Amino acid sequence: MDIFIQQLINGVTLGSVYAVVALGYTMVYGIIQLINFAHGEVVMIGAMVAFSVITALAPGGWPPLMVVAAGTIVAIPVCMAIGYGLERIAYRPLRNAPRLAPLISAIGMSIILQHLALLVWSRNFIAFPQIIKSEPYHIGGAIITNVQIAIIATSVAMMAGLALMVYRTRLGTAMRATAQNPQVAGLMGVDINRIIAVTFLIAAALAAVAGVMVGSYYGIAHYQMGSLLGLKAFSAAVLGGIGNLPGAMLGGVLLGVVEALGAGYIGDFTNNWFGSNYQDVFAFIVLIAVLVFRPTGLLGERVGDRT
Amino acid sequence: MKGRNPALIWVGAGLVAIALLALPFALAQAGTAWVRITNFAILYVLLALGLNIVVGFAGLLDLGYIAFYALGAYVYALLASPHFNLHLPFWLTLPFGALVACLFGVLLGAPTLKLRGDYLAIVTLGFGEIIRIFLNNLARPVNITNGPQGVSRIDPFRLGGFDFGKSETLFGLAFSAPIKYYYFLLAVMIVVIITTIRLQNSRIGRAWEAVREDETAARAMGIDTTSIKLLAFAIGASFGGLAGGMFSAIQGFISPESFVLVESIMVVSMVVLGGMGNVWGVILGAVLLSFAPEVLRYTVEPVQKSLFGRSLVEPEVIRMLLFGLAMVLIMRFRPAGLLPSAVRKRELAERKE
Numbered sequence: 190m191d192i193f194i195q196q197l198i199n200g201v202t203l204g205s206v207y208a209v210v211a212l213g214y215t216m217v218y219g220i221i222q223l224i225n226f227a228h229g230e231v232v233m234i235g236a237m238v239a240f241s242v243i244t245a246l247a248p249g250g251w252p253p254l255m256v257v258a259a260g261t262i263v264a265i266p267v268c269m270a271i272g273y274g275l276e277r278i279a280y281r282p283l284r285n286a287p288r289l290a291p292l293i294s295a296i297g298m299s300i301i302l303q304h305l306a307l308l309v310w311s312r313n314f315i316a317f318p319q320i321i322k323s324e325p326y327h328i329g330g331a332i333i334t335n336v337q338i339a340i341i342a343t344s345v346a347m348m349a350g351l352a353l354m355v356y357r358t359r360l361g362t363a364m365r366a367t368a369q370n371p372q373v374a375g376l377m378g379v380d381i382n383r384i385i386a387v388t389f390l391i392a393a394a395l396a397a398v399a400g401v402m403v404g405s406y407y408g409i410a411h412y413q414m415g416s417l418l419g420l421k422a423f424s425a426a427v428l429g430g431i432g433n434l435p436g437a438m439l440g441g442v443l444l445g446v447v448e449a450l451g452a453g454y455i456g457d458f459t460n461n462w463f464g465s466n467y468q469d470v471f472a473f474i475v476l477i478a479v480l481v482f483r484p485t486g487l488l489g490e491r492v493g494d495r496t
Numbered sequence: 497m498k499g500r501n502p503a504l505i506w507v508g509a510g511l512v513a514i515a516l517l518a519l520p521f522a523l524a525q526a527g528t529a530w531v532r533i534t535n536f537a538i539l540y541v542l543l544a545l546g547l548n549i550v551v552g553f554a555g556l557l558d559l560g561y562i563a564f565y566a567l568g569a570y571v572y573a574l575l576a577s578p579h580f581n582l583h584l585p586f587w588l589t590l591p592f593g594a595l596v597a598c599l600f601g602v603l604l605g606a607p608t609l610k611l612r613g614d615y616l617a618i619v620t621l622g623f624g625e626i627i628r629i630f631l632n633n634l635a636r637p638v639n640i641t642n643g644p645q646g647v648s649r650i651d652p653f654r655l656g657g658f659d660f661g662k663s664e665t666l667f668g669l670a671f672s673a674p675i676k677y678y679y680f681l682l683a684v685m686i687v688v689i690i691t692t693i694r695l696q697n698s699r700i701g702r703a704w705e706a707v708r709e710d711e712t713a714a715r716a717m718g719i720d721t722t723s724i725k726l727l728a729f730a731i732g733a734s735f736g737g738l739a740g741g742m743f744s745a746i747q748g749f750i751s752p753e754s755f756v757l758v759e760s761i762m763v764v765s766m767v768v769l770g771g772m773g774n775v776w777g778v779i780l781g782a783v784l785l786s787f788a789p790e791v792l793r794y795t796v797e798p799v800q801k802s803l804f805g806r807s808l809v810e811p812e813v814i815r816m817l818l819f820g821l822a823m824v825l826i827m828r829f830r831p832a833g834l835l836p837s838a839v840r841k842r843e844l845a846e847r848k849e
Contacts, residue, residue: 287831296559296820304817420618423618466629466632472622473625
């Protein structure tokens with residue numbers, strides 16, 4: 190039972206990071222019906238930039254929380270710039286092209302981003318400075334650290350902020366209108382190009398924070414960390430119902446829990462034939478299962494076939 | 497088709513054939529390494545042709561294609577190496593590897609081909625990763641794949657007393673192992689090219705084209721879209737498996753390292769760069785991109801050394817940056833590739849009107 194609670198805590202922590210990244214996928218998909226293939230790379234750049242800032246400021250004797258906050262504050266605009274660039278270079282010129290075209294150009298962009306990161310931050314695993322001391326709290330035999338609490342709290346706060354923005358502001362209304370029908374939204378006076386750019390910007394800002402969270406949780410960063418994370422977050426978005434904001438949040442947390450419980454129990458269930466090193470497989474199994482049995486996802490109503 | 501002189505075509509084909517036959521000896525003058533590089537280029541041509549069936553003909557973006565290459569390679573390696581102490585002949589293991597890859601292609605395709613293109617891309621990407629994770633981890637509790645260490649001392653092709661792994665002198669010419677493999681690969685490549693072209697012009701090929709252009713209309717015309725897509729997947733996968741088996745034999749050593757996501761993406765970029773759906777374009781793309789790293793190695797490094805006194809950026813990184821840039825620029829300015837297929841050309845012309 191203790192293991193169960195422990196895996197649940199770990200799963201929710203990781204899941205809330207997935208949820209924040211998944212929001213980025215789902216927002217972009219909701220508006221232009223395209224997978225932002227390079228979104229995982231934006232997360233990676235966020236982690237890398239924050240790493241550089243934190244390493245630079247760590248010896249300064251500032252309070253650790255402020256250092257991490259500074260890292261995040263620098264990472265956000267950098268990632269937003271990249272998100273904007275992605276939209277302008279890889280997506281906007283191809284908006285009326287066949288569907289595969291923007292996907293391929295986004296793959297190109299993600300290769301470029303990865304290797305630029307390699308040039309700047311080397312091809313090695315980078316140890317994220319653990320300046321916030323990890324303090325464990327005990328809950329009925331399981332342990333939750335302050336870092337985990339901070340990650341969960343930050344994710345919840347960001348999701349709440351995003352929900353407020355999308356459902357309570359004029360900008361959010363314009364975004365939802367564009368998602369429903371870009372032509373009609375345009376006729377109603379919505380500047381669609383601006384809304385799409387803003388969507389990429391918001392997604393990138395979320396990705397930046399997610400990058401900092403992943404970096405501080407695992408304690409390492411790597412120029413290729415974005416692809417697997419992006420894939421999992423995309424699976425989470427599909428699980429929740431792509432294009433659906435609450436779905437992405439639910440899907441993210443669920444996927445995190447499935448992964449953690451799966452990794453924790455796979456050994457027992459398979460008589461130790463398979464171990465926790467198969468953790469990364471679960472996301473894909475979930476993804477394939479969802480796509481086969483319920484392609485609209487848990488909360489998705491819209492039938493996805495809009496070709 | 498314009499009226500071409502058939503005699504001229506035969507003369508041209510003859511000249512190309514002589515050039516291809518003489519090529520390894522010319523390359524061997526520059527170093528056996530170049531023959532080896534050419535062999536790998538042919539393997540990439542095979543992969544690109546296989547993926548072209550899936551992406552170019554049927555219009556299904558497969559981002560985990562390298563998994564089939566891996567399956568073919570591992571089947572060959574496990575059945576012809578000291579790892580299980582099996583040494584089956586290559587004419588048995590090679591088709592078997594292709595068959596296994598084909599089976600996995602069907603297994604993956606059956607549940608996922610109902611999905612629309614971009615979902616399929618992600619699912620196949622996930623499949624590629626799953627295969628790699630399994631190859632990496634199936635060393636415990638029963639050692640099947642030998643994990644990250646990979647399988648080594650894989651048998652070369654042997655046919656009776658003829659060993660592809662040994663050099664020998666025939667008719668006064670020195671045939672080194674890579675040169676022998678070159679001829680084998682060349683033969684396989686020609687068979688694959690002919691098969692692909694025959695397929696493209698067949699009933700199946702036209703059905704693929706119809707599905708790619710408009711699935712709903714294709715179904716209305718009586719095409720069983722799911723099984724025709726599955727067929728593309730299966731054939732593409734078996735080409736990948738075949739290439740994988742040959743890779744195993746030529747290399748003599750394989751590990752999961754050789755089958756990473758970047759490799760899948762590289763094959764996709766070959767197809768895209770050359771021209772999706774056009775066999776000659778795809779071959780051109782594969783040849784260009786597989787020689788690119790070598791060319792870069794001999795140009796970029798000396799240039800950097802003379803400018804900065806040392807090598808600042810590895811050629812490998814420059815190659816990947818160029819790949820990425822090429823994918824973006826081609827989609828933007830020449831979406832049909834360097835040698836567009838006839839259909840794509842027509843489409844783009846129609847769109848301009």
